[in-house]
Amino acid sequence: xxxxxxxxxxxxxxxxxxxxxxxxxxxxxxxxxxxxxxxxxxxxxxxxxxxxxxxxxxxxxxxxxxxxxxxxxxxxxxxxxxxxxxxxxxxxxxxxxxxxxxxxxxxxxxxxxxxxxxxxxxxxxxxxxxxxxxxxxxxxxxxxxxxxxxxxxxxxxxxxxxxxxxxxxxxxxxxxxxxxxxxxxxxxxxxxxxxxxxxxxxxxxxxxxxxxxxxxxxxxxxxxxxxxxxxxxxxxxxxxxxxxxxxxxxxxxxxxxxxxxxxxxxxxxxxxxxxxxxxxxxxxxxxxxxxxxxxxxxxxxxxxxxxxxxxxxxxxxxxxxxxxxxxxxxxxxxxxxxxxxxxxxxxxxxxxxxxxxxxxxxxxxxxxxxxxxxxxxxxxxxxxxxxxxxxxxxxxxxxxxxxxxxxxxxxxxxxxxxxxxxxxxxxxxxxxxxxxxxxxxxxxxxxxxxxxxxxxxxxxxxxxxxxx
Amino acid sequence: xxxxxxxxxxxxxxxxxxxxxxxxxxxxxxxxxxxxxxxxxxxxxxxxxxxxxxxxxxxxxxxxxxxxxxxxxxxxxxxxxxxxxxxxxxxxxxxxxxxxxxxxxxxxxxxxxxxxxxxxxxxxxxxxxxxxxxxxxxxxxxxxxxxxxxxxxxxxxxxxxxxxxxxxxxxxxxxxxxxxxxxxxxxxxxxxxxxxxxxxxxxxxxxxxxxxxxxxxxxxxxxxxxxxxxxxxxxxxxxxxxxxxxxxxxxxxxxxxxxxxxxxxxxxxxxxxxxxxxxxxxxxxxxxxxxxxxxxxxxxxxxxxxxxxxxxxxxxxxxxxxxxxxxxxxxxxxxxxxxxxxxxxxxxxxxxxxxxxxxxxxx
Numbered sequence: 159x160x161x162x163x164x165x166x167x168x169x170x171x172x173x174x175x176x177x178x179x180x181x182x183x184x185x186x187x188x189x190x191x192x193x194x195x196x197x198x199x200x201x202x203x204x205x206x207x208x209x210x211x212x213x214x215x216x217x218x219x220x221x222x223x224x225x226x227x228x229x230x231x232x233x234x235x236x237x238x239x240x241x242x243x244x245x246x247x248x249x250x251x252x253x254x255x256x257x258x259x260x261x262x263x264x265x266x267x268x269x270x271x272x273x274x275x276x277x278x279x280x281x282x283x284x285x286x287x288x289x290x291x292x293x294x295x296x297x298x299x300x301x302x303x304x305x306x307x308x309x310x311x312x313x314x315x316x317x318x319x320x321x322x323x324x325x326x327x328x329x330x331x332x333x334x335x336x337x338x339x340x341x342x343x344x345x346x347x348x349x350x351x352x353x354x355x356x357x358x359x360x361x362x363x364x365x366x367x368x369x370x371x372x373x374x375x376x377x378x379x380x381x382x383x384x385x386x387x388x389x390x391x392x393x394x395x396x397x398x399x400x401x402x403x404x405x406x407x408x409x410x411x412x413x414x415x416x417x418x419x420x421x422x423x424x425x426x427x428x429x430x431x432x433x434x435x436x437x438x439x440x441x442x443x444x445x446x447x448x449x450x451x452x453x454x455x456x457x458x459x460x461x462x463x464x465x466x467x468x469x470x471x472x473x474x475x476x477x478x479x480x481x482x483x484x485x486x487x488x489x490x491x492x493x494x495x496x497x498x499x500x501x502x503x504x505x506x507x508x509x510x511x512x513x514x515x516x517x518x519x520x521x522x523x524x525x526x527x528x529x530x531x532x533x534x535x536x537x538x539x540x541x542x543x544x545x546x547x548x549x550x551x552x553x554x555x556x557x558x559x560x561x562x563x564x565x566x567x568x569x570x571x572x573x574x575x576x577x578x579x580x581x582x583x584x585x586x587x588x589x590x591x592x593x594x595x596x597x598x599x600x601x602x603x604x605x606x607x608x609x610x611x612x613x614x615x616x617x618x619x620x621x622x623x624x625x626x
Numbered sequence: 627x628x629x630x631x632x633x634x635x636x637x638x639x640x641x642x643x644x645x646x647x648x649x650x651x652x653x654x655x656x657x658x659x660x661x662x663x664x665x666x667x668x669x670x671x672x673x674x675x676x677x678x679x680x681x682x683x684x685x686x687x688x689x690x691x692x693x694x695x696x697x698x699x700x701x702x703x704x705x706x707x708x709x710x711x712x713x714x715x716x717x718x719x720x721x722x723x724x725x726x727x728x729x730x731x732x733x734x735x736x737x738x739x740x741x742x743x744x745x746x747x748x749x750x751x752x753x754x755x756x757x758x759x760x761x762x763x764x765x766x767x768x769x770x771x772x773x774x775x776x777x778x779x780x781x782x783x784x785x786x787x788x789x790x791x792x793x794x795x796x797x798x799x800x801x802x803x804x805x806x807x808x809x810x811x812x813x814x815x816x817x818x819x820x821x822x823x824x825x826x827x828x829x830x831x832x833x834x835x836x837x838x839x840x841x842x843x844x845x846x847x848x849x850x851x852x853x854x855x856x857x858x859x860x861x862x863x864x865x866x867x868x869x870x871x872x873x874x875x876x877x878x879x880x881x882x883x884x885x886x887x888x889x890x891x892x893x894x895x896x897x898x899x900x901x902x903x904x905x906x907x908x909x910x911x912x913x914x915x916x917x918x919x920x921x922x923x924x925x926x927x928x929x930x931x932x933x934x935x936x937x938x939x940x941x942x943x944x945x946x947x948x949x950x951x952x953x954x955x956x957x958x959x960x961x962x963x964x965x966x967x968x969x970x971x972x973x974x975x976x977x978x979x980x981x982x983x984x985x986x987x988x989x
Contacts, residue, residue: 414859501864586931588952590927
């Protein structure tokens with residue numbers, strides 16, 4: 159009983175330490191796909207943002223972001239969708255740490271090593287990035303950790319309910335996001351070997367694994383109405399990927415994105431005790447690289463596709479290495495992650511943009527005609543009192559240009575109206591003008607209707623549209 | 627005798643326990659400082675020696691080093707045969723470049739402009755020079771021949787120097803305007819999307835290369851640090867070198883706030899100011915990259931947009947020549963085995979330019 163309480167305490171501490179720690183460095187990086195996940199108008203359509211997982215994430219962020227704290231008897235406060243989405247990502251990473259701790263404890267390693275395995279998971283650079291970015295990647299990590307925990311229970315106790323839950327989880331995750339197909343691969347090596355004695359037998363474990371695979375396939379078949387392999391590449395598509403693209407992508411997404419844990423996992427291939435698990439892990443990372451290469455059109459995504467395999471790698475390293483070496487890995491990973499977040503974080507640029515807006519406004523209402531990427535991202539992170547006007551859909555509809563400009567003209571009577579640098583650059587960009595039929599007309603109408611006057615303040619630059 | 631001195635020093639240190647404890651730290655600090663200073667001195671000597679060697683071994687058949695900030699210019703009185711191998715075999719492209727006594731590209735067989743023609747200088751890099759095409763086929767001379775029979779004929783002077791960036795082009799223009807008598811009526815800057823990238827043909831002097839860096843050793847160490855960072859952490863650079871590196875993805879140099887793009891825009895602004903001070907009109911022709919498809923995949927639209935926006939802001943006539951080429955097959959308009967436009971490509975650049983030159987001359 160005391161041991162159980164201790165473990166519960168460990169996991170609670172992990173949850174708050176990881177979730178709270180990451181919450182402290184928010185907001186972090188914003189990019190086009192993040193905008194697409196949150197459904198910002200005009201953001202580039204992204205395949206991963208259209209999945210059920212992304213839609214569910216957005217719905218949860220919308221609900222949490224609009225929840226008024228006064229309903230709980232607290233001072234009135236609403237976080238906004240962006241902050242809520244970041245909190246959810248951080249919480250998912252914290253929960254993943256809890257499940258990795260659970261999986262490590264279940265396979266029979268000491269409390270100290272289990273704790274280190276959880277820390278190895280959350281300090282991995284790809285995990286830290288996922289936990290501080292508005293995207294579904296943190297939930298992939300959570301699903302991977304949950305699958306690892308369930309499979310550890312199946313592997314050590316031969317539990318039928320855990321096998322059923324595992325099958326349903328993998329099937330559901332695969333339906334919710336194509337990356338879910340990697341969950342069973344990440345979990346499988348736990349079944350190859352556990353620290354438990356001869357019970358349950360290999361036959362029982364194999365049968366339970368078969369049950370899980372059947373449930374995975376069955377659930378997926380039902381949810382997708384037979385389209386089980388819809389998001390997987392064909393053999394021809396895989397064969398068309400060349401090693402010159404795959405090799406560097408694998409080194410970056412499975413190697414660099416998980417340093418130094420990836421080096422430890424690779425070294426474990428040569429250990430006598432863990433080589434089979436580690437070998438499966440390396441093969442799994444290759445599969446993840448191939449699928450990631452296919453889904454992102456050879457771009458990769460800083461290790462996000464390999465995240466379902468991370469819990470297993472952390473448990474292997476914590477079991478194999480001494481606690482001192484593991485702690486050194488955790489500290490090194492924290493250093494790499496911290497540097498990566500510092501390089502990728504754009505909170506200071508965002509703060510400067512917002513401060514520039516406030517400085518220019520001088521207590522007058524302002525209206526921004528803003529771009530769809532950087533401007534939209536900053537607006538999401540630090541919303542202005544008056545939501546900016548987007549270029550879309552006006553730039554696609556020539557008939558909408560005149561009413562749009564007339565509306566802008568009306569706004570100049572009671573507010574200062576600005577055309578941001580990003581929006582202006584897009585309207586002048588020959589490629590953008592070729593893609594969006596009304597862009598040249600809109601720019602011409604703005605230039606003929608208004609006098610454009612250059613304004614800059616801190617991180618914000620724009621042309622003020624003044625009535626002629 | 628030294629033994630006695632050492633014994634005396636030990637004796638004195640015994641009397642001062644604090645100094646005795648601090649001595650190792652002091653020795654370590656002094657040794658580190660001396661090693662750093664020595665390393666820095668040695669590195670500077672090596673950099674200087676390498677610069678001198680590079681200057682001595684500089685052997686570009688087309689270019690000659692000069693002492694001005696532009697580093698090099700096209701050799702005056704040149705007759706140079708350039709052979710460009712054709713990929714996949716076949717006869718190579720062979721063109722002969724001739725230059726006048728000032729190192730300006732020769733007009734070739736095309737007829738001399740009429741006496742009343744307005745002098746128009748074209749400044750730029752290899753596109754303006756006409757690398758890969760014969761004398762008289764570069765777009766400045768094609769524009770001149772297109773306007774020969776018009777009411778506003780021009781006399782083109784091609785000041786293009788292959789490999790020059792915007793800052794070198796500014797320096798060429800400043801030096802030549804100061805020496806010009808009479809000055810031209812109009813200067814047209816043929817902007818190319820790689821004009822923000824640093825010069826590659828000739829070595830810049832160490833003082834220009836390291837600028838305000840207080841340590842040349844640390845400055846060069848940043849490149850190594852960034853390479854290590856790319857292996858271990860992220861593609862984004864850990865350190866920002868004072869000396870910019872050549873980026874083949876030119877968009878990086880024009881990202882918001884990027885120093886290279888800012889420097890290029892400042893150089894264009896400076897050209898405009900210099901022309902205005904001399905009473906000369908100034909215009910910009912934005913030339914597209916002929917190694918890319920002229921369709922929706924053309925990647926350097928934001929660079930064209932940034933230069934066009936600068937032109938509008940400063941009231942400088944700016945013509946984006948990509949508009950006239952959209953939908954054309956870029957592959958059929960460039961020199962085989964080379965990224966520069968061929969004679970047809972130059973003609974396609976010159977046609978819209980010739981339509982705007984009279985208006986620019988009139989102001």
